[in-house]
Amino acid sequence: MRMPLIAGNWKMNGSLELVEQFGRAFAETGLPTSVEVALIPPTPYLAAMQSALAGTAVALGAQTLNPETKGAHTGEVSAEMLNEFDVRYVLVGHSERRSMYHEDDAAVLARAKAALASGLVPVLCVGETLEQREAGQTEAVVLGQVEAVFNALDAEQRTRMVIAYEPVWAIGTGRTASPSQAQAVHAAIRARLGEYDSELAARLRLLYGGSMKADNAAELLAESDIDGGLIGGASLKTNDFLAICQSAG
Ligand SMILES: O=C(CO)COP(=O)(O)O
Numbered sequence: 267m268r269m270p271l272i273a274g275n276w277k278m279n280g281s282l283e284l285v286e287q288f289g290r291a292f293a294e295t296g297l298p299t300s301v302e303v304a305l306i307p308p309t310p311y312l313a314a315m316q317s318a319l320a321g322t323a324v325a326l327g328a329q330t331l332n333p334e335t336k337g338a339h340t341g342e343v344s345a346e347m348l349n350e351f352d353v354r355y356v357l358v359g360h361s362e363r364r365s366m367y368h369e370d371d372a373a374v375l376a377r378a379k380a381a382l383a384s385g386l387v388p389v390l391c392v393g394e395t396l397e398q399r400e401a402g403q404t405e406a407v408v409l410g411q412v413e414a415v416f417n418a419l420d421a422e423q424r425t426r427m428v429i430a431y432e433p434v435w436a437i438g439t440g441r442t443a444s445p446s447q448a449q450a451v452h453a454a455i456r457a458r459l460g461e462y463d464s465e466l467a468a469r470l471r472l473l474y475g476g477s478m479k480a481d482n483a484a485e486l487l488a489e490s491d492i493d494g495g496l497i498g499g500a501s502l503k504t505n506d507f508l509a510i511c512q513s514a515g
Pocket residue numbers: 275360432436437438439440475476477478496497498499500
């Protein structure tokens with residue numbers, strides 16, 4: 267019922283050469299039809315990535331957007347601009363944006379709403395720090411981040427979201443949540459979604475992110491509430507990323 271989504275978040279990495287490499291790799295390698303794949307390069311590479319992926323089934327994503335439609339916002343990019351490049355997904359609330367660029371829940375909500383208004387699919391990233399986990403606050407933090415957005419959306423808007431659980435302590439550290447640790451949080455998110463609507467809970471895709479690699483993807487994806495991955499470091503190498511896509515098939 268839920269088609270797995272494997273999305274590669276390049277963060278501030280990559281080059282035009284890497285964009286071309288991925289275009290060639292996807293043109294040559296068939297993807298399982300049972301998996302949806304997306305690549306999320308830095309904003310300046312969107313146009314090149316759009317061309318490189320033409321004719322493949324890989325979707326394009328963006329790493330951030332500004333909630334305003336246009337105007338004096340130096341350095342920012344609007345939802346409508348992303349739409350001009352056939353962007354489908356946009357990350358909102360990534361922990362790096364929350365911690366380094368001071369995006370609080372209100373800022374995350376504004377971005378999600380702007381994305382939805384333009385027909386983009388927001389990938390809402392949520393996750394606890396190590397300190398919060400050790401203090402037993404994981405569920406409260408994660409569900410609080412989900413509610414800060416979902417409470418403010420209507421029923422139709424909620425169905426157009428994707429959620430990515432990314433424990434901050436597992437991002438870029440090589441320390442992955444164990445399948446059962448990740449599954450427990452995913453199950454809690456799904457149970458919370460069920461309080462809005464059971465159909466929503468059954469349909470919404472919940473991705474895991476945080477040091478997901480070719481050699482641990484299969485066991486994470488085997489968990490019943492993990493519907494895909496948001497991949498950082500391992501999405502920068504064609505072989506690694508393709509292997510993760512295959513293991514979701
Ligand atoms: O933050 C992430 C994806 O958005 C995860 O990054 P890593 O896979 O490098 O840990």
